[in-house]
Amino acid sequence: MERFGLVGLPNAGKSSLYNALTGGGALAAPYPFATKDPNIGVAMVPDDRLDRLSEMSKSKKTIHAQVEVVDIGGLVEGASTGEGLGNKFLANIREVDAIVFVLRAFVDDDVVGPSDPLEHLRIVEIELALADLETVEKRLHQTKRAAKLDKSMVAETEALQTAFDHLSEGLPLYRAGLSDDVKETLAPYFLLTNRRVLAVVNVGEDDIDSIPEKEKLVSDEFNNAGDNVEVIGMCIQMEAEAAAIEDPDERKEILEGFGLGEGALFRMVRSAYHLLGLRTYMTTGEQESRAWTFKEGSTAPVCAGRIHGDFQRGFIRAEVINWEELLALGSWNAAKEAGKMRVEGKDYIAQDGDVMEFRFNV
Structure with a gap:
């Protein structure tokens, strides 16, 4: 299961966000390093398309897609040189597929640390870039020597040099406009900044009206990152309280009462899911309607393999229809x-929102 990690300074709201997403019981305390070891949980990816298909099919079960969420201990200035949780913190980040920055934008005299989200962002980016610089510098020395004898190492050396030049200036690689080839060449190093980022700007309960303004403030700071970064503003405390309400109608009523619509939590999960390059196809029937996760660009047999390996090995064909078209017609029959x-064959590239059934023989 793909995972994304919550990263930020102490007391930014990471553990509260984790609890809201996963229903977990992570300690959310107003002092640094309440989280020392990462908390790991699972978040459902909300999908109205699946709910509507399930209703159409009168399915007994509805199974949404899921992603893993990792609540990583707070980062502090100097983490790249061992401050705070130091290397342990950085190692935990390397194990996630995408990063969610949690940036504090609320004032609370009882909570230590800065309340400026741009200051949070500055510290986080510098520490991650410095950690990557150390990794790249070590490998660059090795590949430069190797490339003199082995010309196949030239491309790797050039990619590392490009990364080194940007990181030396304190620039995270997601801001550097790297080509896809360079990103792919650097992928085996699991660099912290060679991945896409979702930034959550956490405002206070008395400051909800400022969400668009704070969101824009951080978005403008990322204006050179292209589509590698997405920014969402929310009041994590309020979202967490709403998420704890089991009755969906009551939860919706409370969020709408504060002018928050469906809430930012669901929007954030969907954004993180898509940030990972994940897409969804669905199956629907009387027994269950289910969302299946696949990587963007996957073929029909690969998607079939998400259900069972036999489906991929013995793939014959896929029967496919867009979810909206199926809903309009009213049933599979x-x-x-x-x-x-x-009817699609082995070369069909699956699309987000496809509803599929597979024929196979093993």
Whole structure:
């Protein structure tokens, strides 16, 4: 299961966000390093498309896609040289697929640390860039020597040199405009900044009206990062309290009462999911309607393999229809009778929102 890590300074709201996403019991305390070892939980990826298909099929079960969430202990200035949780903190970040920065934008005299989200961002980015610089510098010395004898090492050396030049200036690699080839070449090093980022700007309960302003403040700071960064503003405390309400109608009523619509929590999970390059196809029937996760660009057989390896090995064909079209027709059988069901082979590239059934033989 793909995972994303919550990263930020102490008391930024990471553990509260983790609890809201996973229903976990991480300690959320107003002092540094309440989280020393990472908390790991699972968050459901909300998807109205699946809910509607389940209703259409009168499914007994509805199973949403899931992602793993890791609440990583607070980062402090100097982490790259061992301050705070130091190397332990950095090692935990290397194990996630995408990073969620939690940036504090609320004032609370009882909570230590800065309340400026840009100051939070500055410290986090510098520490991650410095940690990457150390990794790249060590490897660059090795590949430069090796490239003199082995020309196949030239491309790797050039990619490392590009990374070194940017990191030396304190620039995270997601801001550096790297080509896909360079990113791919650097991938085996699990660099902390060679991945996409979601930034959550955490405002106070009395400051909800400022969410668009604080969101824009941080977005403007990322204006050179292209589509590698997405920014979402929210009041984590309020979202966490709403998430604890089991009745969905009551939860919706409370969020709407504060002018928060469906809430930012669901939007954040969907954004993190897509940030990982993940997409969803669905299966639907009387027994269950289910969302299946696949990497963008996957073929039909690979998607079939998400259900079971035999489906991929013995793949014959896929029957495919877009979810909106299926809903409009009212049922799988109606879609077949109307001739709207497409038959796709091994080379078909699955699309987000496809509803599929597979034929296979092993």
